[in-house]
Amino acid sequence: xxxxxxxxxxxxxxxxxxxxxxxxxxxxxxxxxxxxxxxxxxxxxxxxxxxxxxxxxxxxxxxxxxxxxxxxxxxxxxxxxxxxxxxxxxxxxxxxxxxxxxxxxxxxxxxxxxxxxxxxxxxxxxxxxxxxxxxxxxxxxxxxxxxxxxxxxxxxxxxxxxxxxxxxxxxxxxxxxxxxxxxxxxxxxxxxxxxxxxxxxxxxxxxxxxxxxxxxxxxxxxx
Amino acid sequence: xxxxxxxxxxxxxxxxxxxxxxxxxxxxxxxxxxxxxxxxxxxxxxxxxxxxxxxxxxxxxxxxxxxxxxxxxxxxxxxxxxxxxxxxxxxxxxxxxxxxxxxxxxxxxxxxxxxxxxxxxxxxxxxxxxxxxxxxxxxxxxxxxxxxxxxxxxxxxxxxxxxxxxxxxxxxxx
Numbered sequence: 001x002x003x004x005x006x007x008x009x010x011x012x013x014x015x016x017x018x019x020x021x022x023x024x025x026x027x028x029x030x031x032x033x034x035x036x037x038x039x040x041x042x043x044x045x046x047x048x049x050x051x052x053x054x055x056x057x058x059x060x061x062x063x064x065x066x067x068x069x070x071x072x073x074x075x076x077x078x079x080x081x082x083x084x085x086x087x088x089x090x091x092x093x094x095x096x097x098x099x100x101x102x103x104x105x106x107x108x109x110x111x112x113x114x115x116x117x118x119x120x121x122x123x124x125x126x127x128x129x130x131x132x133x134x135x136x137x138x139x140x141x142x143x144x145x146x147x148x149x150x151x152x153x154x155x156x157x158x159x160x161x162x163x164x165x166x167x168x169x170x171x172x173x174x175x176x177x178x179x180x181x182x183x184x185x186x187x188x189x190x191x192x193x194x195x196x197x198x199x200x201x202x203x204x205x206x207x208x209x210x211x212x213x214x215x216x217x218x219x220x221x222x223x
Numbered sequence: 224x225x226x227x228x229x230x231x232x233x234x235x236x237x238x239x240x241x242x243x244x245x246x247x248x249x250x251x252x253x254x255x256x257x258x259x260x261x262x263x264x265x266x267x268x269x270x271x272x273x274x275x276x277x278x279x280x281x282x283x284x285x286x287x288x289x290x291x292x293x294x295x296x297x298x299x300x301x302x303x304x305x306x307x308x309x310x311x312x313x314x315x316x317x318x319x320x321x322x323x324x325x326x327x328x329x330x331x332x333x334x335x336x337x338x339x340x341x342x343x344x345x346x347x348x349x350x351x352x353x354x355x356x357x358x359x360x361x362x363x364x365x366x367x368x369x370x371x372x373x374x375x376x377x378x379x380x381x382x383x384x385x386x387x388x389x390x391x392x393x394x395x396x397x
Contacts, residue, residue, distance in 0.1 A: 021231075022228075022229075022230070022273065022276040022277065022280060023228070023229075023273070023276070024273070051394050054391055054394050054395065055391075055394060055395050058387050058391050058394075058395050059395070061375055061378075061379065061383075061384070061387060062372050062374065062375050062397065063372075063374055064372075064374030064375065064377055064378050065378070066378045066379065069379070069383045069386055069387055070386075070387055070390045070391055071277060071280075071386065071390055072277070072280055072281065072284075072390050073390060073391060073393075073394060074284065075393075076284075076288055147378075
């Protein structure tokens with residue numbers, strides 16, 4: 001039975017609903033019209049974004065990176081119906097609770113390795129997430145057997161360049177360090193694990209990452 | 224027996240599995256003439272009713288929005304199940320073949336207006352519960368047809384992989 005949609009979130013691009021669809025708990029991501037745009041342009045752009053998101057999510061799956069299963073793409077309403085991972089927690093909440101519990105950061109290293117490995121695998125296939133924050137990574141299972149799932153590929157793309165990958169990593173870096181104080185060791189473990197994947201363009205990505213770091217906000221690019 | 228599942232837009236999906244079928248060729252003919260207004264599927268390519276629901280939802284959506292690729296709602300269901308854009312390939316792979324001894328009859332209909340129970344008399348075979356589907360499912364054929372990777376099976380189920388292909392067929396090439 002399809003239950004009525006319950007609004008559970010809203011971003012700049014879309015409204016997020018939860019419902020029961022074809023007997024399964026489902027998330028519906030519905031992109032809304034941007035009335036300030038010309039209607040035909042808006043439609044084309046929104047459609048393109050929806051397609052890119054779905055492509056990126058499903059490509060990740062074929063390479064072994066967990067993302068929500070897509071149940072239905074309603075192109076007429078720019079809506080993506082996907083698996084609702086109920087009872088999974090965000091990496092963000094996990095780290096917050098972890099740090100509140102006052103355990104050694106060392107215990108977060110296995111998770112960091114998983115994250116680095118998964119992003120490395122993603123990038124090695126040219127897949128760019130676009131918004132690698134700890135809110136967009138979900139966890140489930142016992143600490144020894146954690147399952148990691150990436151969500152919200154709304155800014156994602158395929159065929160990413162070393163620059164795109166560097167930016168993806170930089171977003172992850174900034175998001176991690178600003179949301180979770182003193183997690184530099186976690187970041188280091190993520191990046192180590194990422195580069196262990198040994199993609200052909202690793203050196204390029206490293207170079208670009210240094211460049212991008214220099215760019216950031218409130219930084220003068222001198223030298 | 225007929226099992227009924229809910230679809231959006233006030234429609235239902237009715238499913239009936241038969242074994243020891245001796246008149247597959249006749250049933251196919253009846254489907255073509257319209258005497259049987261349902262989809263006749265080979266159970267070997269069906270893993271779970273959820274796979275049918277995902278395809279049926281898409282077919283129904285296309286029907287309602289007048290975006291059918293095939294001629295009818297039920298041929299669209301068959302087409303939606305298939306990972307390719309070839310209608311004939313879909314029928315060959317997923318549709319009932321003349322020599323098949325098992326058939327899965329599927330009907331998409333407005334709520335409470337299903338006719339599958341009436342259709343039972345036309346089938347020379349035994350109606351069995353859908354739970355017996357697994358006896359006829361050919362997982363190797365499914366993996367091959369849907370081009371499912373080992374990497375995918377390590378982090379998700381076969382059903383997850385199949386559903387992904389059905390739902391994203393128009394947008395992603397696998």
